[in-house]
Amino acid sequence: MAGSSIGTIFRITTWGETHGEGLGVVVDGCPAGLSITQEEIQQFLNRRKPGQSKYTTPRKEDDQVEILSGIFEGKTTGTPISMVVYNRNQKSKDYSQIKDIYRPGHADYTYDAKYGIRDYRGGGRSSGRETIGRVAAGAVASKLLEELGITISTYAREIGGISIDIERFQKEEIFRNPFYMPDKEAAVQVQEYADRMMKEKDSMGGVIECVVEGLRPGIGDPVFEKLDANLAKAILSIGAVKGFEIGDGFAAASSNGSVNNDAYCWQDGRFIKKTNHSGGVLGGISDGSPLVFRAAVKPTPSIAKTQSTAGKDGEEIELSVKGRHDPMIVPRAVVVVESMAAITVADGLLMNMSASMDSVKKIYE
């Protein structure tokens, strides 16, 4: 089926595999007249590049994005923006070991069951590199939102069970440690834990938090195109993500109405909420408060530590995955979460333009 696209108006279609020629994306429906350059997109992409620290694997991939269409004299033309990153540094032989083995935690078995065919080289379409297209598109969506005064901030709230402390929260710290944690001390603890995990040849997971500010109320469509429902789908579509929550999320489940309700008040000629337990969305529509949501990322499945599994013919196998892999996915996933958030919010915003006859008349003249 057409699983490679997401979005209704601002629609992206990604393509490519780890060991194919390259990976890319087609961004369709971006309004014309948006200023954007290859450098801006490249900058965004670089945030996902491995080899940024010893905690993410040393694959020095040279991911240079090329814009093949859709931008003319520095502005989008309204026609589809096609971008590609060519694969230069993928080694097939590293993966021959697992050609006939189902690796635990990976989609090997599920792909075989679905298609009867499996491209065993590096995970194919379920690999981490598949996110290149998402991030390139995310760069464009972010620029669009910026033009409208909407900003997004994403970071690791927790890694390996070690949480940041709100009291020590410093936005600038996000880009100063390899874990994208806005808390210096927590980052140090994570480093120690990570060193231990690497010795034990194991891996660790985490929680990524994303905050969208400046989004005016009214974005999102009941009943099934709710903003938080679309965010959930976009985020869960990222490999290794196993949970999504918005506002107080699962904590709201054990709360009470008198506490969880955000009361309104009037301030500076605007309605604002005194608290933000809702996380910025009520009834599926943005409520004017910052959007706050979290994604649960499972530990990297590929570990050098020995695991029991079975081969294609049913025989029991002790597997120790050689080759290159990340001890933690979270740092690389931060910009992917941010990209999917930008894409989803942009789409919702564009969909909202026709919500009332007043808006329609404003445009149609």
Next chain:
Amino acid sequence: MAGSSIGTIFRITTWGETHGEGLGVVVDGCPAGLSITQEEIQQFLNRRKPGQSKYTTPRKEDDQVEILSGIFEGKTTGTPISMVVYNRNQKSKDYSQIKDIYRPGHADYTYDAKYGIRDYRGGGRSSGRETIGRVAAGAVASKLLEELGITISTYAREIGGISIDIERFQKEEIFRNPFYMPDKEAAVQVQEYADRMMKEKDSMGGVIECVVEGLRPGIGDPVFEKLDANLAKAILSIGAVKGFEIGDGFAAASSNGSVNNDAYCWQDGRFIKKTNHSGGVLGGISDGSPLVFRAAVKPTPSIAKTQSTAGKDGEEIELSVKGRHDPMIVPRAVVVVESMAAITVADGLLMNMSASMDSVKKIYE
């Protein structure tokens, strides 16, 4: 925008408001030849009927579903199935109090911001009654899955912070207490807590868990039509849901690869996973294990307890919501979660039919 539909092949479109003539749904794409009766659908719907206990509000709504098309001589014809439930017991005057007030925790403000118009009578399209259409459609989807040996079980795993105990898990208990809890003792504790909350004019939330068994591997489409991504969207689209997790979910975030990975083994001529941390989905595709996911439900926003809020003109108001409302949403939401799960799995299953040339040839002859 077209927010009233969800699904690609098995597609449902709901319509209706609390104080309109009625509510309904159009189910499109259900394969022809499925045996289904009005009684079966009614039975499913009755699980959401309020008035089942003193813990859900005493609105004795008489929700009888009528089938207007799509079923002929007891079987689906392949044409759209239209179903309606007429509104018989809605009192407008109960809601006049809040005509010009933004109730905390409700979508009043967000609807106004979006449309410039708001039907204040009972929550309109964001009301709990909107779920009637979903559940009627869910009945059809469930029947379809049953025919293929797939069953779904849904229950309250936690209410008001009180969790079930796995050791005391009894499936039959689900339908014996008003909370749909599979643990008799926990249900009693919840009852005590609920009584206390009702005295305090407050409300409570909970967590609903859903288990799908019998789903063969291969269902779900990478990259954006992943089964868990679509489930997340379907579940988050339910009012009052603030979180979704699958398998170990957020617990996986603090786990390690060696623990979280489900190893394969060969048993009775089939591949099975020894554990199920993944919750039945890997790489977005069903892996043969039971699908296990959870939804976080926030406390009912409408409470009689006094809250501070603001009116349309900015003035501060002390609000005590009269009228009829549930102290807890969870019990009514259980069948809604099950319905959305059935609809999503059915759609994924039908989408999967064209995954390989072998399947295509089997059908095309």
Next chain:
Amino acid sequence: MAGSSIGTIFRITTWGETHGEGLGVVVDGCPAGLSITQEEIQQFLNRRKPGQSKYTTPRKEDDQVEILSGIFEGKTTGTPISMVVYNRNQKSKDYSQIKDIYRPGHADYTYDAKYGIRDYRGGGRSSGRETIGRVAAGAVASKLLEELGITISTYAREIGGISIDIERFQKEEIFRNPFYMPDKEAAVQVQEYADRMMKEKDSMGGVIECVVEGLRPGIGDPVFEKLDANLAKAILSIGAVKGFEIGDGFAAASSNGSVNNDAYCWQDGRFIKKTNHSGGVLGGISDGSPLVFRAAVKPTPSIAKTQSTAGKDGEEIELSVKGRHDPMIVPRAVVVVESMAAITVADGLLMNMSASMDSVKKIYE
């Protein structure tokens, strides 16, 4: 599959069969704040009512439309508009004759081949009554377009091979004869031919022409959401339509570039085209001229005249279809063509709102 819906933003979902409880439509994505009443919609629907003359069959159907949701205090709320017309005058026994026969020119055989099940009562989903939902939705779309200064005029350009004469074209004539022809003399000739056809128990086809005025340039999206491509789909989806052409259509095929090109000139501060061979669309986008297109309608398949055909078991049968049927479809189809045009143009117009950053900023403020 989900074949019951059409449109991206302004999206309609029809449901119902001739011999089910009723027929209806859900209109989703209509902007909030549009003034519309049941009377306006009923008026539109009445244009398709049979029994308007002796040339359309004497089924005095009492097609009263009911609005079940989406309109509050005389304006659309932005939530889906559900409308239904109940079946009151359908006789099953008239169709028992053809229960096991494949009628020539009808979808009997194709439905059986597709579903393995066929509701033989009156054509089910392929019946003319299926258009009720389209027309009710068309009424809403037409109102929306009217509010923006866009008007649509539809009429029979040709029936039974008898064409109108442009020199005698009179818009008011359209509603003065039973054939919706804007040429009095041609209408008389058609009447004579129709009388002859009815004696011979045969039927006749025709060509419907539709003109949309006031549509500003820029509506339609390259590459696959072209305005004329979407119109073609919408029009071909109407039963009995076998052709679509826009502007000079098939006549352009034998023309030359020097003749067919519409040259531009500047008039009253606007660009206009001196001619309109294009029919109002260039490159799939409206060009400011009136939209002019035509639909070819085949002769009614159901005729009392004896035809040879085969029964389900292969036996040869001489069939003379009793029961009620129209000697010509064209007059009833005129408002259906107009409805589909309105729906398609409305959807294109709403999709166009996000075409440029300038428009987006205008709305987002």
Next chain:
Amino acid sequence: MAGSSIGTIFRITTWGETHGEGLGVVVDGCPAGLSITQEEIQQFLNRRKPGQSKYTTPRKEDDQVEILSGIFEGKTTGTPISMVVYNRNQKSKDYSQIKDIYRPGHADYTYDAKYGIRDYRGGGRSSGRETIGRVAAGAVASKLLEELGITISTYAREIGGISIDIERFQKEEIFRNPFYMPDKEAAVQVQEYADRMMKEKDSMGGVIECVVEGLRPGIGDPVFEKLDANLAKAILSIGAVKGFEIGDGFAAASSNGSVNNDAYCWQDGRFIKKTNHSGGVLGGISDGSPLVFRAAVKPTPSIAKTQSTAGKDGEEIELSVKGRHDPMIVPRAVVVVESMAAITVADGLLMNMSASMDSVKKIYE
């Protein structure tokens, strides 16, 4: 908006402009296990290559297709197939003349009106080269259909008003003359007329006919996903196409029911129609007869002959378009029509797989 995609299950997304880096397509939803090679796709593409005769412009474009993903060891993997053709032979300076002029018959003005921005270099997204993506995708779809015994034949039925003669119809002739006409004599007449037109610096249009054989009945979904409705949209989306008709098309409009109806008969254990006025589709569903439809192609707008038009500032201009252009579009469009037909039929066929519970059970086991 997302106008760059078409299809529900077999879905294609094209991208690229004449003067960008390249043009391409992403084909999503092609079942896994289909054998296809770069040579097969290239062969298909070569049919659209200009420079095949003196009647199509002498742009010796070297359109080599590269497969960037989706095919592994000679078979489709079920993941998206991305293909690209790089632009090597486009000269910008040829088009500087028309930077500030609206060329008659082109989408210059409409693009400006829509986006406020126009890439004037060679027609951008409305250029003939945009069809490269469609044809590459068409090659894949054709292969899929071939595997199921479905074949497509497309040819010019009429050019410049000169029609083929059915009596002289010879399928092999299609590939023996530069016009793709299956009638040798007609081709000679067209040649003479074309020579005359080139002298007069004018252009000519034509009608393309397409026949699909081997399609079993049952493909297509009522009400809005009718096979002929989808074909109409796909064909009208091709630049320069101004009309679509199926079966007898516009001729049916002046026919009678007794003639136009196709009677059934039983032959060799199958139901067949004695005639094929319907063109292979009834009630929007394939009826077992060959699918026969036609596309009306207007004359090439770009002609060297002098035309009056207006410039951006309203001034009157006499325009004689220099640069390279085709005196007739029809020959190049033949394979584009065939491609869109293949894509549409393939999508319909895949959508049909879930039409009945019998089919679903066959696959689900």
